[in-house]
Amino acid sequence: MSGILEGFLVIGVVVGVGYLIGRAGVLGPSATQVLSRTAFFVASPALLFVTLQAADVRAVFSEALIVTAGSSSLACLLYVPIGRWWRKRPAGETAIGAMASGYVNAGNLGIPIATYALGSAAEVAPVLLFQLAVLTPLFSTVLDVVSSSGERPSRMRTIIAPLRNPLAVASGIGIVASLVDFHPPEPVMAPIQLIADLAVPGMLLAFGISLRGAARPGSGESRPLLLSIVLIKTVLHPLIAYLIAGPILGLEGHALLAVVVLAALPTAQNVFGYAVRFDQGVVLGRDAALTTTILSVPVLIAIVAILA
Numbered sequence: 001m002s003g004i005l006e007g008f009l010v011i012g013v014v015v016g017v018g019y020l021i022g023r024a025g026v027l028g029p030s031a032t033q034v035l036s037r038t039a040f041f042v043a044s045p046a047l048l049f050v051t052l053q054a055a056d057v058r059a060v061f062s063e064a065l066i067v068t069a070g071s072s073s074l075a076c077l078l079y080v081p082i083g084r085w086w087r088k089r090p091a092g093e094t095a096i097g098a099m100a101s102g103y104v105n106a107g108n109l110g111i112p113i114a115t116y117a118l119g120s121a122a123e124v125a126p127v128l129l130f131q132l133a134v135l136t137p138l139f140s141t142v143l144d145v146v147s148s149s150g151e152r153p154s155r156m157r158t159i160i161a162p163l164r165n166p167l168a169v170a171s172g173i174g175i176v177a178s179l180v181d182f183h184p185p186e187p188v189m190a191p192i193q194l195i196a197d198l199a200v201p202g203m204l205l206a207f208g209i210s211l212r213g214a215a216r217p218g219s220g221e222s223r224p225l226l227l228s229i230v231l232i233k234t235v236l237h238p239l240i241a242y243l244i245a246g247p248i249l250g251l252e253g254h255a256l257l258a259v260v261v262l263a264a265l266p267t268a269q270n271v272f273g274y275a276v277r278f279d280q281g282v283v284l285g286r287d288a289a290l291t292t293t294i295l296s297v298p299v300l301i302a303i304v305a306i307l308a
Contacts, residue, residue, distance in 0.1 A: 067251075100229050
């Protein structure tokens with residue numbers, strides 16, 4: 001259980017620092033936007049490249065990757081009809097809600113939880129690969145298309161959207177580098193790594209600053225949408241992972257525990273960062289990350305107690 005609690009403690013401290021910065025106003029009224037855009041355009045592409053080029057992409061193609069891809073995709077898709085049906089919400093907000101339903105906090109929480117609760121940080125590799133190589137480029141490209149000046153984007157703009165997306169480009173370069181076993185020399189990687197290290201704390205600080213003066217999560221007309229995300233993320237997502245891993249693939253023991261625990265991780269704060277960047281579903285993204293993070297603690301403890 002110590003790994004679960006340690007992971008949440010680390011995130012809570014950094015978000016708390018961000019909240020205090022917001023209260024003090026030392027970074028000005030545009031701090032959330034500046035930090036989020038810096039993380040999106042500068043630090044996150046560097047982090048994606050550093051992570052993917054160093055990963056053995058071929059080694060993580062396993063049953064765990066099948067569970068991750070299937071459960072995350074289904075969790076995201078489950079939200080789409082809800083988001084579109086409820087008062088015909090904007091497509092961008094629906095994309096943020098779908099992302100919040102299936103995109104887990106694999107970095108900040110997944111790594112320490114995998115290390116201490118599952119015995120190895122390598123357990124989180126399939127989740128990181130699928131999210132970095134598939135979900136991140138996909139959702140950021142969709143958000144780029146739907147947020148284009150409020151007009152229906154041209155076919156050409158839609159086709160070339162991934163090429164204008166720094167996350168998609170960085171992911172592609174990182175995967176190719178891994179596949180051809182290309183590792184840039186240390187003088188090249190050192191500054192890239194330094195910039196990459198800014199991504200996670202930048203997003204967490206921006207998230208904490210945004211909580212200053214924010215309304216209680218779920219207030220207003222977005223409450224049914226938030227409740228849907230919470231249900232999908234904290235209950236249905238790990239349940240889907242269990243059904244795919246157990247009855248379908250026949251996983252059991254530690255392998256089954258690992259995929260279910262990782263599926264039960266809360267919504268990543270990255271979702272809030274993308275919401276701010278594209279100005280789509282900002283409140284929903286923030287509330288989903290905050291609420292699922294709180295509620296996932298007892299869920300994760302219960303899963304470990306039952307399946308361990």
